[in-house]
Amino acid sequence: MKLKPLALFVTHDGSSSRASVTCRYKCGDACSHDVPNTSEGAYFGDIVRAAVSRRGALKAGATTVLAVGAGGLLAACGTDTAVAQSGSVDTGSLSGGSTAPGTGFTPVAPNTQDAVVVPDGYEHAIVIRWGDPILPGAPAFDFDNQTAAAQALQFGFNNDFAGLLPVDGELGAYLLVVNHEYSTEPFMFRGYDGENPTEEQVRIGLAAHGISVVKVRGEAGTGRLTPEFGPQNRRITASTEFVVTGPAAGSDLLKTSADPTGTRVLGTLNNCAGGLTPWGTVLSGEENFNQYFANAEQVTDPTVAARLKRYGLAGAASERKWERFEPRFDLAQNPNEANRFGYVVEINPWDPASTPVKHSALGRFKHEAATIHVTGDGTVVAYSGDDERFDYMYKFVSARKMMPGRGQASMRHNLTLLDAGTLYVAKLTGDEPDRVDGSGTLPPSGRFAGKGEWIPLLRTGEDGRGESLVDGMSAEEVAVFTRLAGDKVGATKMDRPEDFEPNPKTGKVYVALTNNTQRGTDGKAPADEPNPRNNNKNGHVLEIEDDHAGTAFVWNILLVCGDPTSADTYFGGFDKTQVSPISCPDNLAFDPHGNLWISTDGNALKSNDGLFSVVLEGERRGETKQFLTVPKGAETCGPIVDDRRVVVCVQHPGEVDGAGADAPASHWPDGGTSQPRPSVVAAWRSGGGFIGS
Template identity: 50%
Template sequence: MTISADREQRPSLPIVDHARGKRSPVTCRLKCADACLGPECNTSQNVSFRSVVQTAFSRRALLGGAAAGALAIASTSVDRPAPALAAPATTGLPFDPIAPVDASVDSFVVPAGYTWAPLIRWGDPVLAGAPVFHLAAQSPAAQAMQFGYNNDYLDILVDEGGLTGVLVANHEYVNPGIMFPPSSDAAELRRRGEIYKAAQGMSVVEVVRDAPGAPWRTVPGGRRNRRITVETPFALTGPAAGSALLRTAADPEGRTVLGTLGNCAGGTTPWGTVLSGEENVNGYFSAPADSPERARYGFAQRPTSTGWETWDPRFDGTAAGFENEANRFGYIVEIDPSDPTSTPVKHTAMGRFKHEGANVTIAEDGRVVAYMGDDERGDYLYKFVSKHRVNRGRGPGARRANLRLLSEGDLFVARFTGDSPAAEIDGSGRLPQDGAFDGSGEWIALTRDGRSAVPGMTVEQVLVHTRLAADLVGATKMDRCEDVEPHPTTGRVYIACTNNTRRGIDAPVDEANPRLANRDGHVIELVESHGQAGARFVWSILLLCGDPSGAALTYFAGFPPAMVSPISCPDNVAFDSEGNLWISTDGAPSTIRKNDGLFKVPLEGPDRCRVQQFLSVPRDAETCGPVIRAQEGMVLVAVQHPGEDGTVDAPTSLFPDYGSTEPGAVRAPRPSVVQVWRD
C-alpha cells in the first residue's frame, strides 16, 4: 500500500521468479524496492576472480605454511564416518531438531522442552507516558514512545549482576497495508507518513529478570529507554564529514543528519555500544538515476512505499537544495545505549553502501577490525581497520576514547581467488576434484591513513560512493553478503551469502559463488592469514544451502546431507558460548514452501556442519537478530514482517497475540522480539 491519493491501493504484486520458495513479493517491494527484479546495479566489468589470479599451484605454495595451517583448520575432512542419529551433546541448549513447518502455518514452533513468549511487540510502551497500543488509535506522538515496527538486529546488554540490562533493536521498514486500512484522504495519508517515520529507527528498552536464565521483562519508562526515529539528529564522523557531497539546504555544514533508515543487522562493540547498518536506503527516495553515483546505488524516480517525497523535500531527489540528502544514508551508525542523551553517529570512514551490519573484533595489535557485507546481488565484502588501538581501561576516559575508534581507519574490499581449474566450476554446485570450494584472497585498500587509495577519486568520493571505488579496484562480485561475523574464540570469519537468482546472468559462476541461479545461498568460512588486520586470507565454503532431498546440489562440509535439516537463504549469524554457529533464515529452499527458522551448526568435531533446526517463525515472517545464551538455556529472536501478505481486514497472521485479551493485544500481526527458554 502506498500513501498518495491516486495510489492508495497496494499495487498488484504477482509471484515472480525471485520470490519462489516462500518470500513474498510484498516484502521485496517494501523492504528492498524490488532490488532482485532487474539486472544488477553493479554493471562494472570486473573479471571473475579466476581470471585475476589463475594459479596452477596450491594455495599452500601461494601463502606459505602458516596460511596452510589456518586453512586446514577451516577445511575439516569430508571423509568422516557417518555419526549416530542421536542429537549431539550440548551443555546449555539440548534439543531434538524440529521438522520444517509448512508456510501456510501461522505458529511459532520450538522444540520439546522449551517455552516461548513475546518479550516486546510493535506498539508496546517504551518511554514514560506511552499509551497502550490500539491498532485503530495510532498517532505519530504515540508511536514515537512505543516499540517500532519490523525489528531486525537485536541484543541484550546485561548489567553486572546479571538481573538487569538493556535491549536494543533495529526497526527496518514498515508495511502500510497491514498497519492501516486503505484511504485516499490526503491529510490522513500524511498523518500516517509521520507514523511511519516514528515507527522506524531503533529502540532501547531496559529489561529485568528474577534469576539468570529466567525470562526477561521490559521496563516501560526505564531510565535508559529511548526511541531513535527518522527525525533524530545524528552526527557525521570521519573524513567525509563536512564534505560538499553531504551538504544540504537544511545542513549547509554537512555534519548533522536527521534520522536513520533501513536499519537491518548490526553488532555490539566491546566498549558497550551498538552498531546498526543502514541498508536499502534507496527505496525511501524518489530520485532519478541521473548520474553514475545514483544509478550504482539503485535510485529511481518512482513513488515510494511511505510517500514521504510528496510532502518532505528531503526525500524528493529533485528538490532544490536536497540533491545530496540521499548521500547521507547508507552508513554504519553507532549508538550508546547507556546514555539516552547522547548523540548517535554515522561513521563515514566505514564507507557507504547497503550495509547489512558490522561486527567487530580486536586484532592482535589492539586495533579494531569490523567486517561488513553489502547486501545486493553482485556487490562486495568489506573490512575496516581502526587507526587507533582499543583502550582497555575501565574509566570514562577509556570509554570516550573507544567511542572514537570507528571514526578513523582504513577501509578494504575483498578479492577472492579459487584454486580449482575453471572447467571444474560448472555452476551445478558439484565439488571440484580437490573436494572443496576454497582458495585464497586479498583485502584491497580503498583508503589509507585518511587518504584515498583509489586513483582518480578523493577520499570523500571513496567514502560516499564506495561501490564505485570498489568497482575500480576489481573486487569480487558476491551473492549478497549479508551478516559477516568473526568467531569469538577462533577468529574465523563467517559470511552469510543469502542468494543470487541471477548468478550466471549478470556475473559468471566462480569458486566463491559456484552455483547458477543460486536461490538457496551459502556460507563462507574465512581465515585471516597474517592476523585480522592483515591483507591476505584463505577461505572455503562451509555450506551450500538448500533441501538435500531436492534437485539442487548441497554441501555441508562433508556431513551426510540426509542427516541435516534443510536450510535456505542464510541471513543473520551468531555464536553460542560453546562455539557453535547459529543461522537465521530469510527464505525457504526453492523446492519446498516452509516457514523461516533458526538453525544450529556445530563447527568442530564429528558433528561439524550437522545443521539442526531449533525453531520456526510464523507465516510470512523472517527470522532476525538471534541472541544465543546457551549457558542460560535461552534464545532470543526478532520476528520480522509476520503476515506480510495480509490486510487489516483480512490478516494472514495473528502472531503473537493469537486472540489474547491482555491490554494492548490486537487481532493483527505484530513484529516482535521473542524469547525461548528451557522449561
C-alpha cells in the same frame, strides 16, 4: 506450541517464499530491478572459460562426483522435487548419538504454522511487540488509533537486530537494543491508500523506523524477559539528529539546504543487522536506504545520475510517498540527501542524551551490519557486507587501539575508534577455478576453497581527513561512493553478503551469502568458487581465516544451503541425511560453545523461516539442526544465543500477498482476531537448564 519432527522435508518449487509486498517495502523490490553493479570486474568464470579453451578440461572436471557424507551427490543441480519424494529420512537420529555441546536438542521439523515452534522440552514467550510503551507517557498500543506522537514513545515496527547488554550491578537486568528496519504500511493501517497516504501515516512511518533501547529484566529459572521503564530507555527514529564523522563530514557531497555544514543528518533508515562493541556501544547498518527517495529520474547531471543508479536510486515517486511531506526525500530538490544514508551508525545506549554517529570512514553502501574483532594488541577490525547481488565484502582496521575498561575516559576514546584507520574491500581467488561449472558439484579436493586479499581503498588519519587509495577518486568520493571504489579495484562480486561475524572462540570469520538467482544469467557474473552455483536461490555460508589487521586470508565454504537430498548442497562434509534443510542464511550469531547459529530470510524450500545451529569444529562439523521456526509470512532476525536463553526477532509476521490490515493472514502473537505484530521472542529449556544440553 511445539511440533514433533515427523517429516524433515517439505514440498517446494525452488523459489523464495518472500512475499512481493515484503520485497516492495523491505528492499524497494530490489530483485525485480536491474543489478546496480554493471562493472566488468574479474570473474572466475572468465578464468574457467580460458581454461576450457586451452585444455578442454571442464567437461571432465564437471562430471567428477564426490561423496559428501552418507548423502553423497545425487544428481545434477535442479532436482528440487526430490524433497517431495523423500519421506524416509530418519529424523529421530538427528537427536541421537553423540552431540556437540550446545546442540543437544531434537530439531524442529519444517512447517507452515502461524506460531513460533520450539523443540520438545523448550518454552518461549514474547518479550516486546510493536507499539508496546517503552518511554514514560506512552499510551497503550491501539491499532485503530495510532499517532506519530505515540509511536515515537513506543517500540517500533519490524524489529531486526537485537542485542542484550548486562546492566552493571543489577543481576538479571539488561538493555535490549533493537533495530527497526522498515515499515509496511498496508499492514499497519486499515484502508491504506498507497497512492495517497495521509501525513499522519507518513509521520507514523518515520517514527516506526530506527532503533529502540529498553531495559528488560530476566526471570529466575526461565529465559523470560520483561520490559521496564528504565533511565536509558530511548527511541531513535527517522527524524533523530545524527552527526557525521570521518572523511565525508563537511563534504560538499553531504551538504543540503537544511544542513549547509554537511555534518548533521536527520534520522537513520532501513537499519538491518548490527553488532555489539567491546566498549559497550551498538553498531547498526543502514541497508536499503535507496527506496525512500523519489524522483531520481529528474536528476539531469550525468555524474550524479550515474552515482544514484549505482546505489539503486531510480524512478519517480517512492513507495511510501514521504517526499510529499518532507522535501528532503525528493532528489529533484535535494540530490545530496541520499548521500547521507548508507552508513554504519553507532549509538551509546548508556547515555540517552548522546548524539548517535554515522561513521563515513567505514564507507557507504547497503551495510547489513558491522561486527567487531579485537586483535591481541587492541586493534579494532570492523567487518561489513554489502547486501546486494554482485556486491562486495569490506573490513575496516582501526589506527587507534581499544582502551580497556568502561570508565568515562575509556568510553570517550573508544567512541573514536572507527574514525581513524583503513577501509579495505575483498578480492578472492579459488584453488580450483577450472573445476567450477555452476552446478554446485564439488571440485576434486572435496571443498570450495581459496585465498583472498584485502585491497585498501581509503585511509583516514587522526585528524579525520581521508587519503584516497583508489586512482581517480578523492577521499570524499571513496567514502561516499564506496561501491564505485570497489568496482575500480576489481573486488569480487558476491551473492548478497549479509551478516559478517567473527567467532569469539576461534577468530574465524563467517559470512552469510543469502542468495542470487541472477548468478550465471545472460550478461551477469557466472559461478566461481566463492559463489559456486548459478541460480543460487538457497545461498551459502563462507568461512574465512583472516590475518585480521593484515591483508591476506584463506577461505572455504562451510555450507551450500538447500535441500540436503539435492546434489548442489554441502554441509561441511557432514552426512547429509542427518541435517535439517536450510535456505537463505541471513543473520549469524555464536553460542558460548563456539557453534554458529543462522537465522533465515525467504526460505526457498517453502516452509517457514527459522533458526539453526551449525557445528564448526570436530567430527560433527557441518551438522545443521533447526532450533525454531517463526510464524507464516515472517522472517527470523537478530538471534542471541546464551547459556540459558535464545532470543530472536520475528519480523513481518503474516506478510503474505493478498493480506493486509483489512484481511490479516496471521493473528500472531496475540491470537483471536488480532492484527499481527512484529515482536521479540525469548526461548528457554522448560524448568531451566542450559540450551542444547
